Amino acid sequence: DVKVTQSSRYLVKRTGEKVFLECVQDMDHENMFWYRQDPGLGLRLIYFSYDVKMKEKGDIPEGYSVSREKKERFSLILESASTNQTSMYLCASSSSPGGGTDTQYFGPGTRLTVL
Amino acid sequence: AQTVTQSQPEMSVQEAETVTLSCTYDTSESDYYLFWYKQPPSRQMILVIRQEAYKQQNATENRFSVNFQKAAKSFSLKISDSQLGDAAMYFCAYPGGYQKVTFGTGTKLQVIP
Numbered sequence: 001d002v003k004v005t006q007s008s009r010y011l012v013k014r015t016g017e018k019v020f021l022e023c024v025q026d027m028d029h030e031n032m033f034w035y036r037q038d039p040g041l042g043l044r045l046i047y048f049s050y051d052v053k054m055k056e057k058g059d060i061p062e063g064y065s066v067s068r069e070k071k072e073r074f075s076l077i078l079e080s081a082s083t084n085q086t087s088m089y090l091c092a093s094s095s096s097p098g099g100g101t102d103t104q105y106f107g108p109g110t111r112l113t114v115l
Numbered sequence: 116a117q118t119v120t121q122s123q124p125e126m127s128v129q130e131a132e133t134v135t136l137s138c139t140y141d142t143s144e145s146d147y148y149l150f151w152y153k154q155p156p157s158r159q160m161i162l163v164i165r166q167e168a169y170k171q172q173n174a175t176e177n178r179f180s181v182n183f184q185k186a187a188k189s190f191s192l193k194i195s196d197s198q199l200g201d202a203a204m205y206f207c208a209y210p211g212g213y214q215k216v217t218f219g220t221g222t223k224l225q226v227i228p
Contacts, residue, residue, distance in 0.1 A: 090160065
């Protein structure tokens, strides 16, 4: 079974802090994604990566950056956390080398609260 | 831009009954995939069912089936013989661009014993 893990289930940070959310997948998937989930808004794509050191902006990249130094690990970085970044963050991976035809496998999510 | 619309924020169904969750989408493509994902409370999101647009036959997975109407751009999910474990958020998803999957806003399904 594909396993996607995220470093924390719950995280509380202060405004202005630099925050790192880590995601690891164990199935050698090329593609990895970071989503933000908010009630009534569904999932919104922040960034995705289709290869090591490659990244593409999603629909809401402002205030976020990402890093993918190894194939299995994809990090989401909040350079200076703000209260409007309080949300559930979901990581996902998929194996499709091109196009969104393959199933995405999700991690358990990190519920981030910024005070 | 591709859009995915789930017009039912919440639904409920009696245990053992059938419920249908609706989803509409917008695309100019002719060949694509559509997905339904399930997110149980405090658990990971998982794939429920996947439909390939060029296939005429509706996809089925055990108690889950879809009603895919390509011309109407409609992709509803039918859950038969509902069980308590079916209670979850359900998301319709359309991979409209290169790896950029668009999700609907979700439908929260309650199963009443």
